[in-house]
Amino acid sequence: MDQDYFSVDSILAANQKVQCVFKQDLPNLGHLGGGSDRDIAALSKIQLPLWLALIIIYSDWADFNIPTAFGPRVRNALKAEARSVRLASLVGAGGLWYGFGKAIVDILADEQANEISEVLTKTFRARLVEIIDQAQHFAALGPVGAAGSSGDTAQLFREGLDATERELFSLAQESAKRTKRWYEESDRPKR
Amino acid sequence: MALQESLRVSLTPPELELIACQQPIEIVPLISMERTAFISGAYGPLRPPHKATVPIWMALNLKSKKKCHIVAPEWLNVEFLQDRLGRETSQPGFSDLPFRFAEVSKVLLDVASDDLENPDKIRSLLKNLREARQAKCRDGLGTLDHSELSLPNLCSMEINEIRPFFVQSMHLLTQLQRQPPTAP
Structure with missing residues (x-):
């Protein structure tokens, strides 16, 4: 999420692919798309990872389409009920939906960028309370009860968490667990 | 960075308890003791049945030996x-x-x-x-x-x-x- 050089999360986020439409013929650059062609023809569409697409877009060789993970369909779904969207499935395994979104926001022009940034922020807020609630619920259950209870919606929600949200979930769970343990236990002999 | 994640972000509850136990509290001692120097300061004298003010950790210790009542x-x-x-x-x-x-x-x-x-x-x-x-x-x-x-x-x-x-x-x-x- 950070733009830190050493941040593994931001490297992973930049590994998501975006669809680029090339504006001009590029001789001898066919390997970019991973295909066997020697050249890239104008108007060809190629999926490129974001870190590679970035330099190509800045060089004005190509335009890119907003990935479907942030497209109108997803946005409408998020607007309707942010908690029922499975963010994880939008960006693949261990996906960083927020990180990817942030990376996209950084290369877009003002208006579009603000829009996506707003979608990201709103989504995050809408889901936050539910994440923490569930984390605390599971902390309270302890190791045994966790497997048995699975409200269907709750479970679907948990499976749809993106990696950043998972991290939050475990932070909240750990902290709630520690506090609960302290409240309940005592190393002093009770009288 | 060698600390585990949970310890990096905040204190643990037992640590907080330790900090809280530095606070003073009143006790009614059952033993007498001259003013005694500890690392964190000098406390006492304890003269039953007069009340004395000591840190909570000390009160707890005395209490568990049945040598005071805590107010x-x-x-x-x-x-x-x-x-x-x-x-x-x-x-x-x-x-x-x-x-x-x-x-x-x-x-x-x-x-x-x-x-x-x-x-x-x-x-x-x-x-x-x-x-x-x-x-x-x-x-x-x-x-x-x-x-x-x-x-x-x-x-x-x-x-x-x-x-x-x-x-x-x-x-x-x-x-x-x-x-x-x-x-x-």
Whole structure:
């Protein structure tokens, strides 16, 4: 999420692919798309990872389409009920939906960028309370009860968490667990 | 960076308890002792039946050897807690309690419950208080934004509990917000 050089999360986020439409013929650059062609023809569409697409877009060789993970369909779904969207499935395994979104926001022009940034922020807020609630619920259950209870919606929600949200979930769970343990236990002999 | 994640982000509850036990508390000693120097300061003299003020850790130690009675702090009784619980449930803000009330009340209830009046009632009041306050913390989460959060009267144990994920989510919000709105 950070733009830190050493941040593994931001490297992973930049590994998501975006669809680029090339504006001009590029001789001898066919390997970019991973295909066997020697050249890239104008108007060809190629999926490129974001870190590679970035330099190509800045060089004005190509335009890119907003990935479907942030497209109108997803946005409408998020607007309707942010908690029922499975963010994880939008960006693949261990996906960083927020990180990817942030990376996209950084290369877009003002208006579009603000829009996506707003979608990201709103989504995050809408889901936050539910994440923490569930984390605390599971902390309270302890190791045994966790497997048995699975409200269907709750479970679907948990499976749809993106990696950043998972991290939050475990932070909240750990902290709630520690506090609960302290409240309940005592190393002093009770009288 | 060698510390495990949970220890990097906040203190552990036992650490908070240790800190809270530095606070002074009144005891009625059952033994006499001259003024004695400890690493953290000199305490005493203890002259029964006069009250003396010592740190909580020392009071607990004496108490467990049956060498003193602990005088409960003025806030640790049924009426006071009942009053605070009433405010907690009727008003939106957190009610005003000592900053380390959770830690102090727990150690006193553990060790010196026979010096308190009606310890079971106190326990259940404290539990209710805690739950009411937790619900408010949760509401606070809904109004979280990237720049600030003001939860006055939150006590140290509660702050410690919510710190890891509040900090992380505010960090995330800062990242996601493209242009942080300028101050009005």
